[in-house]
Amino acid sequence: MKRAVSGILGSVLAVAASAAMAQDKPPLKLGGILDMSGLYADITGPGSEMAAKMAAEDFGGDVLGRKIEIIAADHLNKADLAANIARDMLDNQGVEMIYDVAASATALAAGEIAKARNKIVIFNGPGSIRLSNEACGPYTVHYVFDTFAQANVTGLATVKQGLDTWFFLTADYAFGQDLEKDTSNVVLKSGGKVLGSVRHPLNTSDFSSYLLQAQSSKAKVIGLANAGGDTINAIKQASEFGIAKGGQKLSPLLAFVTDIDSVGLETAQGLLLAEAFYWDLNDETRAFSKRFMERIKRVPTSAQVGVYSSVMHYLQAVKAAGTTDSAAVMKIMKDTPINDVFAKNGRIREDGRMVHDMYLFEVKKPSESEQRWDDYKLLATVPGNEAFQSLELSRCPLVKK
Secondary structure, three states: OHHHHHHHHHHHHHHHHHHHHHHHOOOEEEEEEEOOOOOOOOOOHHHHHHHHHHHHHHHOOEEOOEEEEEEEEEOOOOHHHHHHHHHHHHHOOOEEEEEEOOOHHHHHHHHHHHHHOOOEEEEOOOOOHHHHOOOOOOOEEEOOOOHHHHHHHHHHHHHHOOOOEEEEEEEOOHHHHHHHHHHHHHHHHOOOEEEEEEEEOOOOOOOHHHHHHHHHOOOOEEEEEOOHHHHHHHHHHHHHOOOOOOOOEEEEOOOOHHHHHHHOHHHHOOOEEEEOOOOOOOHHHHHHHHHHHHHHOOOOOHHHHHHHHHHHHHHHHHHHHOOOOHHHHHHHHHHOOEOOOOOOOEEEOOOOEEEOOEEEEEEOOHHHOOOOOOOEEEEEEEOHHHHOOOHHHOOOOOOOO
């Protein structure tokens, strides 16, 4: 009897000691650098932070005896501020991985800080192709979309419809410039022509002078190489100018379901756009989106679901590796296929590009929509190896040729 009691007591003490040790371990901090209040806030922002928290909760809340802690900061769309936030997170706050980073210029800046410290950074909201090319790193992942895939899916489909002359309205920073360049290449290779372009400052409220230049070009397509609030304002003001009634077609080269909701189906109907995710694709996407809407009161964007997926993939790799060491974790992330609500048979290549299917949608007419957020008709599913830049074309120094 004494031995039994002694054994039980020993087991209890061992469990208590283990729990005490776990409590002594610092939390595993994951840091989001987001646009929480500006023109990309609906696309990433609080929704991306919530998606990361949902991933941590669904994973179980802790890993390797450490509580998972999700933090976030607002970069105000300033590259220097994004770099300073990344530096503070990694040097002072004990952050092990940075997620999202929301815009291309800010991502390029924060990415350099993470690379210098050999820390994993996963880009969900930014689109510049440079992130998996010249700016790639051994611990850098470009997860959701990029300018090459957006151009390849949207531009090719549009030219195939006979809309073969283009004029671009381009946001004057890394993302817009890359999107114009990549789409121009697709148009030209497909036998189309680029008649000109004009660049506008980020977060522009008045597009009138730019739209007049596009209108006078007589191009069949006005390509919007911008995003977020800039895309919304350009579409709304183009409608006021009667551009669609004049025979020209607007092509938003990066648009999200939140943008279409802001514009309204009456104005946006008929637009062709590429997306990496849509809430109403299947039972799995609808179930996740219902959970997300209970917290955020709107459907998730592809960037936000990409945050959920990438955070979950990272945590699974940490558990499998038994460490947060970047090299060990990244090896498992690249070796393990991604099968979840965001992607099926997704994979992270040596250049950091996460390859997955992309979708071509047409925006519904108001008469075709049964409820709010019922905005898209699926036209085509484009396999990842067709949508994204091939490794043969990669400019990433990590890719062996």
